Each structure stands twice: as structure tokens, then as C-alpha cells.
Amino acid sequence: MSRQLLLMALAPLLGLFILGIGNGFLATLITLRLDAAGESPVVIGWVSSAYFIGLALGAMLNDRLLLAIGHIRAYGSFASLVAVTVLLQGLLFDPTAWFVLRLIGGWATVGVFLVIESWLLTAGDATVRGRLLALYMIALYAAGVLGQLLLGVTDAMGPTAPFMMIGLLASLSVLPMAMIPRVTPLIEKAEPLSPLRLITLTPTGVVGSFGSGLAVAAVYTLLPLYLQRIGFGVDRVGQLMAVMVLGAMLLQYPVGRWSDRHDRQMVLIGLGGFCALISAGILFLPLPSWGLAALLFLLGGGVFSLYPVAVSHSADRAPAGALVRMSQGLLLINAIGSTLSPPMISPVMTVVGDTGLFWSLGALGVTLVGFFAWRRHVRPAPVPVAPFSPSTPITAAGAELAVTEAWVQGALEHEHVEDLSDAVPDVEVAEPLVGPPPPDEPHIVYYDEEEDAAGASDDGDATEAVSRAEAYRT
Template identity: 60%
Template sequence: MLLGPLLGLFTITLGNGFISSLTSLRLDAAGVPDTMIGLVSSSYFVGLTLGAMFSDRLIARIGHIRAYSSFASLTAVTFLLQGMFSDPWAWLVFRLLNGWAIIGIYLVVESWLLLTGDKITRGRLLAVYMIALYGSGMLGQLGLGALNAWGETAPFIVAGMLSSLSVLPMVILPRALPETGNIEPLMPRHLLRMTPAGVIGCFGSGITIAAVYSLLPVYLQRVGMDIEQVGHLMACVIFGAMVLQYPVGRWSDKRDRQMVLLVLSALCAILSVLILLLPDRQTLLAVLLFLLGGGVFAVYPVAVSHSADRAVAGELVGVIQGLLLINSIGSVISPLIISPVMKHWGEAGFFWAFALVNVFMAMLFLWRRKAHPSPTSVAPFEAAAQMSPAGAEIRVTEELVQAAEEREQRE
């Protein structure tokens, strides 16, 4: 029942993963100013944010299969157009549309997983979803060098083919069609009053994760890496995100989650400085990027879990959806604030800006912990691989709801 959407997701994100890196690399190699690279990168996240807010209406109106086919077709067109045109302003429009279409894909698949499973099996569904999402992203990065060697347009053609092929599992394999519910995230102002540390963590995580996807490839290319080496090192980052998220999450179950967020932010800042200061050895850099990926990608799910510890049972879904919106806003502004730093300070400006963002986050977490100690964890950590508001409900397990209700009764 779930094989079709998961295979479709794996296939389309395989292409989307390496196109995200290749876009920044091609713009940089063409001598496009850092500010323009930031605008093009930011446009993708603008598309993600807008699509997350409005695409559910289209799915509700035409159904999951037709919506997925529409989004996959639009994704394929944006990839092919990138291969045909090289103007940065055109790419800005294509990446905006690509972000809109990709979040539609996530929305279809995540709502499918949510509505065909139950609260008992959601943990297993999320684990499989994470493997499909991160695994395809890692494989896409590993194949970046080989695809680029085929020619300038080959990667865009391959990505377009993968997008088109991703429709086949959805329409051929047996399935049960789910229905889409309403998406009503809590507003940022309400979340800020309820869980300041959660808002800080999700916003800062949006800044850092977007920077990893959009500007880290540029940094690696400028320090002398060829495209194949860039792909391998980006794969190390994604592998670290996939492998280390659960150990960090289980650690946060046993400790003060605010302290875990503080430590993660401090470690990410230290790793950023070490990458700049230690000898230029690719093996050492791969290890540091693996650890950095694990730390950066773990901040968001720990922040969401911390917020869930404070939320009442009836607001859990709205809280997680609202935090995803805040994370998306951070992703939009990330390239816009970090690319000017790289313009003035060179490629090293990427990791100095990265370190500064994480130091600032650590200071805010320290302040919050002193002012308001973290609440006791009400339920075990759940990973946060979901990309759309509908997928936020996957995290709301029966165990989490019961724990929140028990806390409400005690209070």
C-alpha cells in the first residue's frame, strides 16, 4: 500500500538532491555574484514555504494521484528548463517553481503515510520515510560528479527523467487513496509565548540547514574541490544527518532538552571553526562534515520535541506545523544573509557566519535555560524528517498524546 509513494519519493528526490547542489556550483563557476547566488537559493525555499501553505487545497480538490502527477511534471519541467537556459534570473524563477512543486510531492507522500497508517505504526513509517528521503539525497550527491562529466545539460536531463519516472509507482502499484485534512498551524507569536526555545531552535535550524544545501557546495568548490569531491563531501553531511539524529534524540529523552540544544549549537560552532583552522585534508574534512551534519540536522527535531513537551494534547499538531513554518522562514532568509558575508570575507565567510549563528543560538538557549528550566520529557523523541505541514501529524503518536493529557491533568 505504501510502496508506491515511497518509491516515487525516492526517485524524484534522487534527482532533486543533486540539482540543489549543482545549481549553486554552476552559478559560482559562471562568476555569478554571491548575492545573486543567495537570491536564487532563497527562491527555492520561498517556493517550499508558499507550497506548504497552499498546495493542500489542490490535493483535496483533485486527489493524491493526479496531484502527485502534476507536481512531478512541473518538477521535471523546471529541471529541463534549467538545462536549456543559463540566465540567473531565469533560474530564480525555475527554482521558485521547483520548490513549490517539491513541497507538493512531500505533502502528497506524507499525508498518504499519515492517513493510511495509525498512531501505533507511525514511528515505523517515519523511519522508512527517513531512509527514502535521506538515502536518495545521499545517493544523488554521490552521483553528482559522474553526471556532470556527461555534459553540461546531462544532469538536468537525468533529473527530469527521474521526476517523470517517479509517477509510475504511484499509478501502477496497488494503493488505497487517503483523504487530506485541514492544515491549521499555530501562529509564530503564539508559539513564541509558549516555547521560545523551540522557536529559536527551529528558526536557527532553518538558517543552517538551508545554508548547508545551498552554499556549502560553493564553499567546497572555492577551496579547490572538483564536483565529484563536492558530491562526496555533501553525501557525508547527509549521512551524518541520517545516522546521528536518533542517538541525539534518545540522549535528549534522558537530559534537559534545552541543554541538548545548547550543546548541539556549541558543537556546531566549534566544528565550523575547526574546519577553517585544521589542515586541509579531505579525510579529516569528511569526518568533520559528517559530525556537523549530525548536529545541524538534529537541532530541529530536538527543538520540536522540546516544544511538544510544553504543548497541550489538542494543540500538538498545530504546534509542530507552526514550527515547520518558522523553520521555513529561516530557510528563506539564510542564503540572503550568508551570501553577502561570503562576498565580503571570501569562502571562509561561510563557516564564520555558520559559527556565529550557532553561537548566537547557544547564548539564547543558555539564557532560556536559566530563566525557565526545560520541562520533563513527556514522550520519547521522534525524528523529524517530515517536510510538509501534513507530515507533522506523523510525529503525534498515541504515546505523545496520552503523555500530554496526563501532564495536563497533573497541572
């Protein structure tokens, strides 16, 4: 990676890191403040879900503003709005007001991520895009770890100090982006596939993305509530949340390599079972503090790895020309799961108790294992064409730009065969390829079990011709 490219990427990465420090502990802070005020888990769940509702809305709408005013001005607008909503939360303590402010804050936050993703992913070509994405994730997760560690420090400074600190960081994050005199890239708008169409094309990807949204939102918003109610102070809660995020950062690459070398459906089955097993360990084992931290580290790695593996699996089976729209649709499915998670799981915590969080995560893991195993039986794994690339479920437009070279190459290899003599060099391309087979050759019928309901009729003739050519050669 060239020095010039690193300098170009420095500003958005630095802006993301600064804003991410505050954003990393805001969800934890809100959960702890509402619980300390005596609000029920149901109220806490709904206020938490407002942020994810804003994420989903922003993923669908914010690209229009970005295209209209450009990257730098869009970033400044979104970051300023994040600062305003957080500062207002410090001034107004009311669950209804916080619900509205969190919704607006989620909409603005996903706009910030949209600007940074599109800037980074168009800064270089396909040969360096994966490394830029890795730097993006490292900055995001490192900021989250540091933010959780700062939770106890800022909380000890006064009731409004944490909100002031987050607003301050959001405002400061504008400076790196605003001080760079460069022409910023443009992105193209692309509409996502409908949920019904996605379910038809990739049921495993849809369920995996939805389940990942449920699990990630639960650990971000309800795990702090569980930790505080079992006796940990604010400072210790922040440390344990930092350990969980650190596990998400460090374990995603090993899981990605595993999924590149094995059947991704088996990897998804393993991740679902792993999350269920860790949840059972937290429920039933008498854990010391360090033991709980170790299990939370592993839980973070398992939960946060579900989404990128599910997306990579979907790309393996995507029809030609649908990769971008499929990625966008899966991001929206993930956002829907994140929106529904707190209102679904918080009532379980009210009925069962604080351990209802891990009962829910365990049940989710078992459900995912059963579904993935059934899908693997129905549709065995094809040869992978899309290598795993770590990705954060944040924006739809960012996914449009994160399509890797291997995705495109894999799609092209299956889409068009312009010269059959090149595709099958041992076969003479002649009229018999499109006629009936010779009398002395057995009649072989080829069909594609993986062909989905969407159909791929555009390349059907070429694929059939290649199949017949291979049969003649045999």
C-alpha cells in the first residue's frame, strides 16, 4: 500500500476513531442510566431499539444526501447532529425524549459510517481494498474498546460529563475530514433486493444476517444491564464490555480463514453452536470474574463473526449481477434484526430474570444450528467463489463499494462464455454442440440443483453448451 494512499485514508480513519470512542460506550451508558432510574427492561429495550431503527432508515436514505452535498459537508452535518442529540440527552432525562433522540442519533451515525466507508473503499483499487477495510475495522473496534474503558472515568466526573465527552468527541471528529483539500469520491445509488427476493435467493444468508442482528444488538444494549444487576459497578461493566468487543476484533480473522477453507454452512453451524455453548456456560457454571471475562471474549468473537460469514456464503451462491444488491439487502435485514432484538429479549428478562438474556442467546444459537443444518441438507455446498472479508453491518452504500475483485471474477466465470473453444480447448466447436448427441454416445441430461427461483436464464444457453462439450470430451 503506497504512502500516498495511506495519507488519503488517514483522515477518515482518524475521524472514525475519534467519533467511535464516544459512540462505543453511549449504548452502555444509556442502558445503565435508565436502569439506575428504575425503568423496566421493556422500556430500556425500546429506547435501545430506537438507535437501530435509525440505522435502518439511514441505510436506505442517507446516500441521497451524500450524493447531493458531497462527502466532507455530509460528514460535518451528520457528526454535528450526533453531537447535538447526545448533548440533549444529557440535558433531558425522559425515556420518550431519549427514544426520539436515539432514533435521530442512529440515523446520523449511519450517515457518518456511510461517508467513511465510501471514501475508503473508493480510495484504492481492488488490490488494496481489503487492507483498507481491515484498517477500517481495526479503527472501529479499537475505538469501541477504548470507549468502554473510559465509561467509568467519565461517569465519576458527574452525571452529565459522559454526554459532554461524547458530544465533544463527535465535534472533534469533523476536523480531520474538513482539513483535507482533496477531491472526494462519488458513489452510485443502488436499490436493495426485497426481503422476499432475498429469501428466495439465499435463505441461509437472510437468516444468518437476521440472527446476527438479534445477537449483536442484544449484547450491546442488554448485556450492560445484566452485568450491573449481578453486582458489577459502572467501571467494571465498561471493562467487561471492552473485553467482549476485543474478542470481536481479534477472533474475526481466524474465523474468516476457517470459512475460506471449509464449507461456510458448516462454519455457520459451528458458530451457532458455539454461541449457544458459551451462553450455557455463563448460565450454569460458577464463574469468577476472570472466567466471565473469558467467556464474554469468546462470545464477542462468535456473535460478531456470524454476519460476515453469512454474507460470504450468500456471495458464493449469488447469481451474476446480483452481488451488490444482495449485500445491500442483507445489511437491511441485519438492521431489522437489530431493531427487533431489544423489544423481543427485554420482556424475557422481565419474566425469567436477568439470565433471560443468555437463555435467549442460547435459544437463538440452537435455532440457527437447526436451520443451517437443514439448509445444508437441502442444498449442499458449491465451490466457493467469494473469499471471506471481514465486514461491519453498517451501511448499504458501503456494501456496494465493498464488492471484492474475487466476487466479480467469480461471477464473470459463471456468467458468460463468449468463446467455447477457449472454455473447452479439447473440443471442436461445431454444430453438434447444439443438436442431439451422436448415436454411439449416451444421452446425458445436465441440470443445476443450485438454480434458484430467481432464475439465471441469461446464461443458461452458454452453461448448457459448456456442459455438453465436457460430456463429449469425456
